[in-house]
Amino acid sequence: MITFATPFAFLLFIPLIFFFLRKRKKLTAQTLHFSHSELLQGVKPSFKTRLFLSLPYLRFIVLSLFIIALARPQKGHTTFEVKYQGVDIMIAIDTSRSMTALDFKVDHEPVNRLEIIKSVVKEFVKEREYDRIGLIVFGDNAYTQSPLTMDHNLLDSFIDKIKIGIAGDATAIGSALGLAVKRLKDLKSKSKIVILLTDGSNTAGQLMPLKAAELAKKLKVKVYTIGVGSKGDVPIPVQTPFGMRYVRQQVPMDEKTLQEIANITGGNYYRATDYEKLKGIYEEINKFEKSDVKIKEFHNFTDKYHLFLVSGLLLLLIELIISHLLRKI
Numbered sequence: 001m002i003t004f005a006t007p008f009a010f011l012l013f014i015p016l017i018f019f020f021l022r023k024r025k026k027l028t029a030q031t032l033h034f035s036h037s038e039l040l041q042g043v044k045p046s047f048k049t050r051l052f053l054s055l056p057y058l059r060f061i062v063l064s065l066f067i068i069a070l071a072r073p074q075k076g077h078t079t080f081e082v083k084y085q086g087v088d089i090m091i092a093i094d095t096s097r098s099m100t101a102l103d104f105k106v107d108h109e110p111v112n113r114l115e116i117i118k119s120v121v122k123e124f125v126k127e128r129e130y131d132r133i134g135l136i137v138f139g140d141n142a143y144t145q146s147p148l149t150m151d152h153n154l155l156d157s158f159i160d161k162i163k164i165g166i167a168g169d170a171t172a173i174g175s176a177l178g179l180a181v182k183r184l185k186d187l188k189s190k191s192k193i194v195i196l197l198t199d200g201s202n203t204a205g206q207l208m209p210l211k212a213a214e215l216a217k218k219l220k221v222k223v224y225t226i227g228v229g230s231k232g233d234v235p236i237p238v239q240t241p242f243g244m245r246y247v248r249q250q251v252p253m254d255e256k257t258l259q260e261i262a263n264i265t266g267g268n269y270y271r272a273t274d275y276e277k278l279k280g281i282y283e284e285i286n287k288f289e290k291s292d293v294k295i296k297e298f299h300n301f302t303d304k305y306h307l308f309l310v311s312g313l314l315l316l317l318i319e320l321i322i323s324h325l326l327r328k329i
Contacts, residue, residue: 003301005072012067020060058319065312069305076301087289088148088189089128090180091121092136094198094228095162097169098251101199103234104275110235113228116275117197118159124282125152125159134183135159138176140168140204148183172205173198173254177212177223177261185219193222193267193289199229201254209257213264223265224285225258230273 004010095114102110106119125133135145135158143166146158173196180194194216202209216223233248255271262269268285272278 001075001077003074003076005074005303007071009067009071012070013064016060016063016067020056023056055319055322058315058322062312062315062319065308065315069308069312071305073304073308074301075304079300086131086150086189087128087191087193088184088187089131089133089289090136090148090183090194091133092138092142092176092180092194092196093117093121093145093162094139094171094173094176094200095137095164095166096139096171096200097165098171098199098236099164099228101229101234101236101251102246103230104278106275111275112164113199114162114164116278117228118162120275120278120282122156122159123279124286125155127286128152132189134180135162136176136180136183137162137167138172138179139165140170140172142172142176142179142205143167144179144183148187168204170204171198171200171202173202173257174207174209174212175205177209177216178207181212181216181219181221184221191222191289192220193224194265195224195226195285196258196261197226197228198258199227199251199253201252202257209261210264213261216261216265221265222267223261224267225262225269226278226281227253227255227258227269227271228278229253 093114099114099117100112102112104111104113104116106116129152130150132148132150133146133152133155134148135155137143137145145162146155149155177194177196180196184192184194213223229251233250235246236249236251238245238247255269259269261267268288270277270281270284272281
């Protein structure tokens with residue numbers, strides 16, 4: 001890496017170029033006029049003339065080298081030391097059959113709930129550069145889709161693989177929260193949080209949601225709960241002997257329990273009824289849960305101006321010798 005300690009010195013090139021061009025103009029103005037150009041054929045400039053004409057160029061190079069030396073060129077490198085205290089985050093995503101509901105839209109096109117969640121979660125992950133993030137999917141049971149990792153590219157690939165029904169068709173909220181807390185309990189970090197997304201109520205699993213919330217509170221794990229889906233009847237695709245049909249159904253959501261889980265653990269409950277609201281919720285959580293990142297910058301540069309200074313002095317000496325010789329010849 002090459003840099004200059006006093007780059008404003010390059011401004012001196014402006015008057016230097018001006019005077020050099022002016023000097024050249026004066027030299028070219030000193031000409032003799034002949035009536036016939038044939039008289040000059042075969043006439044070549046003498047060695048003395050060539051030396052004399054080279055002096056302005058030599059002086060220009062000498063002064064250019066001095067200007068570069070004055071700008072103090074330096075060679076070296078910059079290193080960064082990053083110290084961070086991140087947040088450990090487990091994201092639990094409901095993959096039950098009701099997530100096929102087409103009540104969300106992107107660019108006026110209906111998209112099922114799970115695809116919207118995956119899209120927003122990927123954006124959230126992108127913003128959490130210094131945090132370890134893991135994934136849990138839940139339906140009849142809860143499974144770890146990805147352990148806590150800082151390899152967010154790998155995490156993106158795990159998000160892409162989440163499919164509706166991957167963990168069954170029911171909704172084990174308590175089991176999902178319990179598994180998320182288990183993944184976080186032994187970790188030492190600035191903050192440990194769970195973001196739990198569901199569009200229903202607890203219909204499966206051995207662990208009750210509020211019991212899991214008490215366990216989370218005991219282990220200092222904060223839980224943000226998000227109820228996903230619009231209110232009222234929603235279109236759900238159903239496979240029939242005559243092909244895919246869309247049936248309007250109401251998906252019951254236990255907002256009271258989700259609210260209690262958040263209250264017990266010191267988190268917040270949100271209701272996402274459309275794509276923009278879901279994005280806004282994740283942006284809000286992102287602001288709440290900040291990582292401590294400290295970056296120190298170290299510079300290690302060595303001055304190289306002496307190379308240009310010495311070169312300039314040598315050329316100046318040559319220029320003085322040539323000038324002296326021209327006066328003697």
